[in-house]
Amino acid sequence: MKLGLLTAAFPTLTLDEVADWASSNGFEAIEIAVWPTGAGASRRYAGTAHIDVESLDASSAQRIVDDLAEKGLSISALAYYPNPLSADETEAAAAFEHLKAVVRAAKLLGVSTVGTFAGREKGTSLDENFDRFAAVWPEMVHYAGDHGIRIAIENCPMIFSGDEWPGGTNIAFSPANWRRMFEIIPDENFGLNFDPSHLVWQFIDIPRAVHEFGDRIFHVHAKDLEIRRDGLYDHGIMSAGVGWQVPRLCGLGEVDWGAFFGALYAVGYDHVASVEHEDRAFEGSVELVQRGFRIARDTLRPFVH
Template sequence: MKIGMITDSLGHLSFSEMLRASAELGLETLEFACGNWSSAPHINLNTMLGSETARREFIAAVGDHGLSISALNCSGNPLYPGAKGEENHRVTAGTIKLASLLGIDRVVMMSGLPGGPGDANPNWIITDWPPECLEIQKYQWEEKLIPYWRDLVAYSNNLGIRKLCLELHGHQAVYNVHTLLKLRDAVGETVGANYDPSHPLWMNADPIAAVRALGSAIYYVHAKDTRVEPVPTAIDGNLDPRPGDRYGERSWNYITLGYGHGETWWRQFCTALKQAGYDDVLSIEHEDMMMSPIEGMRKSVQLLRNVAINLSEPIKQMAAAAPQTP
């Protein structure tokens, strides 16, 4: 397993400062956001699409710091009704094209969420009642979501991209194992999971059980923690729209690795990933509003160094050294 970071985690730093900090932290890989919900602090999508020189210089700068590029990210809502969705789709399609031009094999994103018939805004259906809920959800999936993703999969495959890694996130059509597998069954195995345990944790799911269920459908992993706050949750439950900067009041908060769940839990999580066949990047996403980005990154990297499983080379060496049966 390799330790990496989505560079928005240090989005306050310039490109060169971020690369230097990443090397000093001992990271191996970087994930770059290209727009939509990210301000794309370290990459200009249009410039990179239009200039081979810019692409070469970008790759060289990353490599000069002993780093590699693990993925591009375009998380947004291309199914948002109207012009906003069209712009999100433009960035999404551009990011997939840029991944192809850079020789990167996967793009991290979200499923998007349509509105219901005639809606001006997305509509997240998470209950079967009142009766219109299931009708809205059927419309969203059959008329909007599945047709869009069939086209996006074909577009991606034509560019040689065969891993679209969907983050299971609230206020998205795909937000848990069931909905990810439902979409994957409908549009094919180009769609897989970017498994980020912080989201199922606040939705009261068990990420370790979910990893076992997803198995080979896991294409990427975000390393992010959530702390469920016992007293506010006991009073109001887990559904909490209070802003993140009101972390003293909220039922749950995104938090630096180890401050929601300790090393024992993260060891179990990495073990489950390994058992599911995932031996790849753990991309840290720092969104803890109680801790500075650089301090949060240092603590997160240290925890992952203690728990990540790196057995491939030792196993190969042991196999090579083992006595051969006549």
């Protein structure tokens, strides 16, 4: 297994600058953020484009791959996390169009996996959202399959604040929903970008989920989560985590990393654990973000070989 990082936390650095730092600090892979260029951040930790996938061609893709290889780095996945089931039809259509561009770029780069969200219309029921999912997502997965690319859906509920209330903006947050997704789309190139932190505050057994869905885990996000007990007392579980679940760097929260990696090894996962930095205590400057990544690195290194 390799230790990697998601580049989205470095929006002010170039890909070369991120790669130089990652290589010199013990990381072996990078998951490259590829939002539309010039779009800006529509939400925190979104909007970063370390590759312009729309203008990428075979020669520029090969140059990127070669430059990273010289630094001892591989690309674990391309990362683009929009809301393809948004109630705004223009937003949803744009998400799918850019996702197709990301798939084409992944093929040029020789990258097998694209990480994204399934999406959700936050104000409607799960059943209604799954009806929409069944209508629009199979074509996207088939498109990726035709290019030899796997789609890895991250299991984040995407409900952190009032503007994502009440349902969040991603249906792929629980084992029951994953089963439902895979019943609708059983294709072998459709799976999960598994992030254990999102299961902590939902009180879902992480190793059990890894064992059940091991053959669908295409990529892993390494992020931790702290439950603020005072906030849980004040707001209760009906707040869906708002006010008491806090994303943290690996080792600063409640994920049992030994149990998690034990389960990953048991099911045969041997790809990349990509550190996703969303910890407010280590942001505000490049140096703070780098310090956070080093904390996560030192926590995970004993498990990643």
